[in-house]
Amino acid sequence: MQNKVHKKPPNQMREIMTQMVSSRCLSIAAELGIADIVGNEAKSIAQISKELQLNENALYRLIRVLAIQGIFELDDNKMVSNNDVSYFLQEETDGSQRNFARMMGSPWMWKIFNNLEHSISTGDSASEKAMGYENLFEYFKKDSPKDGKVFSQAMSSFSYSFDKPLVNAYDFSNCKSVVDLGGAEGQLLKVIKQNYPHIKPILFDLPHAIAQAKANDRDEVLEYVEGDFFKSIPANIDCYVIKYVLHNWNDEDCIKILKKCREAISSNGHLLIMDILIKEDQPQIFEKSLDIVMLLLLGAKERTKQEFEELLEKAGFKINNVYPTQSPLSIIEAVAV
Ligand SMILES: C[S@@+](CC[C@H](N)C(=O)[O-])C[C@H]1O[C@@H](n2cnc3c(N)ncnc32)[C@H](O)[C@@H]1O
Known part of the structure; x- marks a missing residue:
């Protein structure tokens, strides 16, 4: 109940x-x-x-x-x-919520919310109906780079505030290399590197994101790999991290990404999914509201442990452990079956 x-x-x-x-x-x-x-x-x-x-x-x-x-x-x-x-x-506050608050009240966000009925009837994103583009990022690119900027600032400030709590919640001592799949600017990897200087941090993302990360990398501690996680993922790395990415995709796409991880991972490697975990026995008003935002924006969702378990099973993984963190995200440690 x-x-x-x-x-x-x-x-x-x-x-x-x-x-x-x-x-x-x-x-x-x-x-x-x-x-x-x-x-x-x-x-x-x-x-x-x-x-x-x-x-x-x-x-x-x-x-x-x-x-x-x-x-x-x-x-x-x-x-x-x-x-x-x-x-x-x-x-300038560390962990500032300013851009997230701006984004939630943006006219484009309200336009999408005006189409909630569509998403509830179909289970699909309302982006196309509201904005005329199947993909919200097309709208940002073609019609409003200004909105796109607030969106990406909102996402980064929101997401980066979780990096320290995430790294504090997991012991990376035994990993020699860590790849962050869809790691954007590489902030999480930089926190991992600060805490575990022996680790080789590898940032994997789409070419445009890697170019941007390289341009902003003053510390030069990261290795970069351009790629598409639907096509191929670097092989034989100790630890694969995918943070705040799977909630952007529907189940079918998540299974495709996880299967690519499974192809890449060696028998002693492991995968860390860092995402919100929906708990049906807790109110989680913020998390469950964000789940509706994911549905509207991308036809995606926040998931329960059981939902992650089912996706992982279909891709050849099982859950080894779940680590709560001092952030809205949990760490699901998965290993190959
Ligand atoms: C919501 S952001 C998450 C960024 C970062 N992991 C974080 O926690 O802040 C999603 C990231 O996935 C990347 N991405 C999207 N599609 C991708 C693909 N097909 N292959 C690799 N990276 C992809 C995006 O470029 C973006 O950096």
């Missing part, structure tokens, strides 16, 4: 019906950069609205909705200050 969050029925319903207000207000606050404007000193609503040329009373009401939910402090004199939560709306 699922662990539910209970409140009094009509209030619970009203709160859920108006959650879009909070989400949109948060997104606008992020877009306007209010947490950065406030910085370390309290500022009045009047000052902020003047600086940003906003309507003072409307801004007050927006901040009020956020402050009652713990985002920003707002006092009786209408002075706004940052707190532990709004701190993460600042652009």
Whole structure:
């Protein structure tokens, strides 16, 4: 039986019906950069609205909705200050959520959400219906590189904040080489290398992503391999990591990727899937909401341990262990059968 969050029925319903207000207000606050404007000193609503040329009373009401939910402090004199939560709306904060909040409120995201009914009827992504492109990335490339930039900044800042907790949760001591499949900029590998200097870190990604990673690599600690994980994956590496990638793909594609991993992996190698694990007996409101976003955007999903088990089994793997981490992601250690 699922662990539910209970409140009094009509209030619970009203709160859920108006959650879009909070989400949109948060997104606008992020877009306007209010947490950065406030910085370390309290500022009045009047000052902020003047600086940003906003309507003072409307801004007050927006901040009020956020402050009652713990985002920003707002006092009786209408002075706004940052707190532990709004701190993460600042652009330069390590683990900043600013771009994720901007992305969730972007007009393109809302356009896709307007087509939720389509996804619920079909089980498919709503991208094509909403944006005219089967692949959301085509939309970014052709119609709006600006939205694409916010999307990739949101994804990286969100995902990179998990790297340290992930590396802390797993003992890589016995690995001589680690390849990160779809490793983007190689941030995770850099954290692994910092903690385990003996490891050879190999970044595997599509050619354009490798070119970008190389251009941004000041430490020069990584080895690079260009490729497509649907076609071929480097062989005979001790440890294969695939972080925050499988949730982008439907089951059929995941099995194809995992089969390619199975072809590459030697009998004593292992595969670490780093992804959200859906637990039916826990509320996980964030994770289960993100699952709906994955459906809408990509026709993809967040998965339970059993769902991963079934995919792995079809590709010739079994689960050896599951490691929880101090992040929303878990590590599933799989070995060849
Ligand atoms: C959601 S990002 C995850 C990035 C990174 N692992 C992280 O956790 O931040 C997906 C990554 O998979 C890469 N990718 C997508 N399709 C791929 C393919 N067919 N072969 C290799 N990499 C691919 C993308 O370029 C991107 O870097």
